Amino acid sequence: MEGAELVTRGVRELLPVLRDRAQETEDRRTLSSEHLKSLASTGFFRLLQPAWCGGLEADPVTFFGCVRDIAAACGSTGWVASVIGVHNWQLALFPEQAQQDVWGADPGTLMSSSYAPTGTIEEVDGGFRVRGRWSFSSGCDHATWVLLGGIVPGEGDAPADFRTFLLPAADYTIEDVWHTIGLRGTGSNDIVVSDAFVPAYRSLSFGDTARCLGPGQELNPSPLYRIPYGSIFPYTITTPIIGMATGMYDAHVTHMRERVRAAYAGVRAAEDPYSQVRVARAAADVDAAWLTLTADMNELMALATAGDKLPMRLRLRARRNQVRGTELAIQAVDRLFENSGGRAIYTSHPIQRFWRDAHAGRVHAINDPERALSMYGCGEFGLSVADAMV
Structure with missing residues (x-):
């Protein structure tokens, strides 16, 4: 069995444990060390890591499939797994010395992030002075x-x-x-830098990644590292939300099979034709979100593998489908929540936790639908599009 297949199997075997610990993770407000070690032991964080340090350089769809499954068991764990997991892909684009700094002594070293440019950067001889505060650094503990x-x-x-x-x-x-109120178990705390020197080789321009370039490509020539940051990273945010919608769907179906609607003369909810229609619509939305994601990633990887240029229209389509994927997942989550009845609002019920987690993920800046859809429209009308997240 190939390495990526072993990871996928290991992740699936871990899912019951993640599901059982979901409330504990939320109450803790961060993943426990044991929790993270269990996930790392499956090899999950090696999926997008370069081969030179023991990584698997797996297909992005394999990575996203694992993320979806993890988030369907525990939304917070899926979110942290996705965000931290994609950093190994980004570091592979950095100069070789930066990769050695992180992985040279321990290939299992992990990175958190906060990309909003809220700090102060000063260019100095040999690098940069960095100061400030950055928020929402998931899994930073x-x-x-x-x-x-x-x-x-x-x-x-x-x-x-x-x-x-x-x-x-x-x-x-x-x-x-x-x-x-949501994603409480992600430990997405603030990073504070009082005054640090960052050598030039430990920085990477978004302008280069938008052109599918990076100095690390010389060391890591795999097609995996020739696809756009603006396609990989946005789906890193949407995929856990699709996973949360999947987990909520499963919890909802289980709940409704046993639910009796007392207000309607004791009719079983599963026999209510309106409930049946709502669950069908929710399932269709979740499936559509996932199928468009996989189609986009498969097409991007096929072109990169063939050494072909990745057309802007495809890249814009991927961003369009990413924000629509989030919208579809949230639409499904809302429909299922409205169909679940009063018992679903108890804090002990997983349905309300999935609902809160999905909505918390929705407000991530990358899920701004109008911005992404406008870029797609500009491209269709022949207007120029200049954005690092395409």
Whole structure:
């Protein structure tokens, strides 16, 4: 059995444990060390990691399939797994020395992130001075490096450069601020950098990744590392939400098979034709979201494997389908919640937790539908599109 298949099997065997610990994870407000070690032991974090340090360089659909399954068991775990897991893909685009800094001594080293450019970046000899506060760094308690977004001002008429900066744990502190209504178990706390020097080789331009370029491609020539950041990362956010919708669907069907609608003369909910229609619509929405994701990723990988240029129309379509995938998953979640009855609002019921987690994921900036759909429309009308997230 191939390595990626072993990982997939290992993840599926772990799902009952993740499901049983979902409430504990929410109450803790972060994944336990044991929880994360169990996930790492399946090889999940190796899926998008380069081969030179023991990674599997797996197909993105394999990675996203595992994420969906994990999030269907526990939304918070699926979210952290997806976000931290994709960082191994991004680091493979950095210069070789940056990869050695992180993985040279321990290929199992993990990174968290916060890409919104909320800090201050100053270009200096040999690199950059980094200061400020970054929020929403999911899983940061279990990472010893962080990827931070920042803007380097341009000189004169030169445009500003939006970059990612890689910092070790010694250069930052974590501030516990994570008190939320959803995704409570992700531990998405703030990263605070008082004043750190980041050598130039530990930074990467979003302009380069938008062109499917990166200095790490010389070391890591796999087609996996020649697909756009703007296609991979947005689906890293949408896939867990699809997984949460999947988990909520399963919980809802189980719940409705046993539910009796007292207000309607004791009729079993499963026999209610309106409930049957609602569950069919929800299932169709979840399936549509997942099928478009896999179709986009398969087409992108096929072109990258063939060495062909990835057309802008395909890249815009992937972003269009990503935000629509989130919308479809949320639509399904809302329909199922409305159909579940009063018992579903108890905090002991998984349905309400999936509902809260999915809506918390929905407000991530990458899920801004109008922005992504407008870009697609611009492309269809022959107008130029300049965005690092395509």
